[in-house]
Amino acid sequence: MPPATAQAQESASTEAEVATLKERVASLEAALAELREQLSADKRATPEPDRNATSPVSSERLASAPSVVANVPAASASANRTGASAASPVRDTFGDELTGVARPDNAPPPNNPELRGFIPIPGTQTMLKLGGFAKVNAIYDFSPAGNADKLVPATIPVDGSRGRNMNVDANATRFSFEVRRPSSLGTLRFYLENDFYGGSGVTAFRLRQAHGQVGNIYAGYGYSAFIDSDAYPETLDDEGPAGEALLRLAALRYLFKIGDGLTATLSVEKPSSDMALPTGAMAEQPMPDVVGALRLQRDWGHLQGAAVIRRIGYRLDGDARTSLGYGLNLSGLASLGDDFAMASFTYGQGIARYVNDLGGRGLDALAAPDGSVETLATYAGYVGYTHHWSKRWRSNLVGSLVQLERDPRLPLTAFRSSTYGATNLILQASPNFSLGVEALYGRHELQNGQSADVVRLQTSFKYDFVR
Numbered sequence: 502m503p504p505a506t507a508q509a510q511e512s513a514s515t516e517a518e519v520a521t522l523k524e525r526v527a528s529l530e531a532a533l534a535e536l537r538e539q540l541s542a543d544k545r546a547t548p549e550p551d552r553n554a555t556s557p558v559s560s561e562r563l564a565s566a567p568s569v570v571a572n573v574p575a576a577s578a579s580a581n582r583t584g585a586s587a588a589s590p591v592r593d594t595f596g597d598e599l600t601g602v603a604r605p606d607n608a609p610p611p612n613n614p615e616l617r618g619f620i621p622i623p624g625t626q627t628m629l630k631l632g633g634f635a636k637v638n639a640i641y642d643f644s645p646a647g648n649a650d651k652l653v654p655a656t657i658p659v660d661g662s663r664g665r666n667m668n669v670d671a672n673a674t675r676f677s678f679e680v681r682r683p684s685s686l687g688t689l690r691f692y693l694e695n696d697f698y699g700g701s702g703v704t705a706f707r708l709r710q711a712h713g714q715v716g717n718i719y720a721g722y723g724y725s726a727f728i729d730s731d732a733y734p735e736t737l738d739d740e741g742p743a744g745e746a747l748l749r750l751a752a753l754r755y756l757f758k759i760g761d762g763l764t765a766t767l768s769v770e771k772p773s774s775d776m777a778l779p780t781g782a783m784a785e786q787p788m789p790d791v792v793g794a795l796r797l798q799r800d801w802g803h804l805q806g807a808a809v810i811r812r813i814g815y816r817l818d819g820d821a822r823t824s825l826g827y828g829l830n831l832s833g834l835a836s837l838g839d840d841f842a843m844a845s846f847t848y849g850q851g852i853a854r855y856v857n858d859l860g861g862r863g864l865d866a867l868a869a870p871d872g873s874v875e876t877l878a879t880y881a882g883y884v885g886y887t888h889h890w891s892k893r894w895r896s897n898l899v900g901s902l903v904q905l906e907r908d909p910r911l912p913l914t915a916f917r918s919s920t921y922g923a924t925n926l927i928l929q930a931s932p933n934f935s936l937g938v939e940a941l942y943g944r945h946e947l948q949n950g951q952s953a954d955v956v957r958l959q960t961s962f963k964y965d966f967v968r
Contacts, residue, residue: 588614590802590836595737595927595935595963598730600632600677600692601710603719605756605764607681607688611731618967619681626682633676633694636963638737640668646943646955650698651740654903654919654943655858659953672697672704673739687716692723698739710749717756719768724749726768726792727855729805729832732843734885734899736923737939737961742901743858743921744881746830746847754792762798767791774813775854775865776874782817802835813851813866814874824866824874826851841887851876858903858919867910878906883921893930899923913949920944920954932968937961 589611592599599610609616619628640649642665647656649668677694691713699707712721724730728746741747754768772786794807807830814823828849835842847856853864856879866876883901890896901921925939939959946952 588800589731589798590800590834590841592834592836592841594733594735595937595961596636596673596735596739596741597634597675598733598741600679601694601712601723602730603712603714603723603726603754603756605717605758607690607714607716616681619679628681630679630967631677632679632965632967634674634963634965635671636673636675636961637669637671638673638739639960640666640670641958642666642668643956644954646957648740652738652921652923652941652943652955652957653740653858654743654921654945655862655916657943657945657953657955659914659945659947659951661953670704675709684715686718689713689715717758719752719754719756722749722751725752725770725790725809725855726754726766726794727807727809727828727830729807729830729845731803732805732832732834732845734843734883734923735887735897735925735927736899736941737925737927737937737959738923738941738957741857742883742885742899742923743856743919743943744847744883744901744903745845745857746832746855746881747857748855748860764796764798766794766796768794772811773854774815775861775863776813776815776867777863778815779817779868779872782815782868785814785816785821785823786812787814787821787823788812800836802833802841804831804833806831809849809852809855811851813876815868817872822868822872822874824851824876826865826876828852828855828879839889842885843887844882844884846882848878848880850878853877853879853905856881856903858921859905859916862916864905864916867908869910877908877911880904894926894928896926897924907948911948913947915948916945917948917950918946933965935963935965 591611591614593612597612599612602610618632619630621628645658645662645664647653647658649666650670650672673696675694675696680691682689692710694710695706695708697704697706699705710723712719712723725748728748733741733745750771752768752770754766757765759765770790770792772788772790774784774786778784790809790811792807792809794805796803796805809828811826812823813826814821828847830845830847832845851865853859859879864877866874869875881903883899885897885899887895887897899922904918905916907917922942923939925937927935927937929935941957941959942954944952944954
């Protein structure tokens with residue numbers, strides 16, 4: 502082939518390759534431009550993140566990644582209140598009755614929805630938390646109150662005695678220990694808590710709670726399923742309203758998730774016949790106390806209904822005498838913006854044991870002259886309201902009433918009714934330190950109609966160990 506012809510063919514081939522490359526480059530440039538346009542559109546559609554906002558971290562994420570627990574940021578109250586319908590409104594109280602409560606799937610409590618303060622154990626999925634607070638109460642009574650540390654209307658002396666009393670104590674100081682970890686049955690949790698109200702007039706260790714829960718199976722010592730401590734009003738007084746259902750005991754229970762925010766609880770609990778026994782008799786409990794509860798949880802708060810069935814009696818001369826007791830409780834809490842309203846009403850036959858002002862006073866039932874056991878009717882309740890004046894200042898107003906049926910077979914000096922009232926002003930000076938002042942009123946009436954009352958002023962200082 503002549504050199505000129507070969508050179509021409511080579512030149513044509515090179516031009517064709519260059520043209521092909523140009524087409525490919527143009528195609529890539531078009532694709533890149535389209536990609537840039539898409540990225541720009543996505544960026545315009547995505548809102549700029551708020552660098553000051555933090556998002557809540559669920560307990561499931563904490564369980565699967567415990568290394569982040571120590572640095573979990575606190576979510577705002579408003580974010581949690583508008584979250585899932587099954588989440589409790591974010592709420593804190595001066596005397597913590599929220600942390601130790603058994604919850605479905607071991608859900609976080611409303612005073613710590615992000616489970617802050619937990620420490621991961623390296624090399625494991627276990628995390629633990631040391632909690633509690635130091636609390637000092639300064640109390641002044643304008644007349645004899647009976648119990649110098651807590652306002653218990655049933656202990657107010659009805660004998661015409663006079664006098665004033667000043668008291669300072671730190672018995673409410675509390676320590677707690679909590680462990681959480683995932684398991685094949687769900688989140689496993691162990692909780693231990695104590696204070697120093699174990700002695701009569703002295704500071705002594707007292708076990709408040711010690712229980713474990715895996716998934717929805719609970720076993721241990723803690724609050725009865727009959728009560729609703731999430732609806733307790735906030736008082737500086739460590740006793741709380743006389744008419745609240747309050748009892749801690751050993752129990753086995755299962756928590757059922759029924760639907761959106763609807764849960765049920767079935768609990769088998771330690772029995773006790775709280776009654777005055779005839780001479781030579783011994784208490785008899787042929788069956789455990791059985792409690793069933795139904796709870797509806799929403800972002801605005803919750804409603805709970807509970808019922809207990811129990812057998813009360815005694816054994817004398819080889820024969821057992823028992824009677825059936827029962828109780829009903831309806832309670833709830835509603836979030837009203839930054840405020841809270843709560844209430845509880847209890848009625849039953851033979852359930853004085855479950856009422857704050859009556860437990861341990863032998864008023865579940867009485868032994869009739871023929872030896873039979875007759876239960877006593879009990880009515881109890883309270884209402885409360887929490888108002889936040891600002892982020893640091895809040896107040897509470899609480900009223901409560903307890904009434905036991907009038908029975909001529911009861912001693913004339915036996916309990917008939919009690920009234921409890923409290924109002925306070927609390928300053929959350931810092932996340933760890935709070936203080937407040939409270940005015941309290943209590944009244945105690947006997948079966949014979951005699952009564953006495955007391956006015957108490959209390960100032961409390963509290964330092965939380967972990968916040």
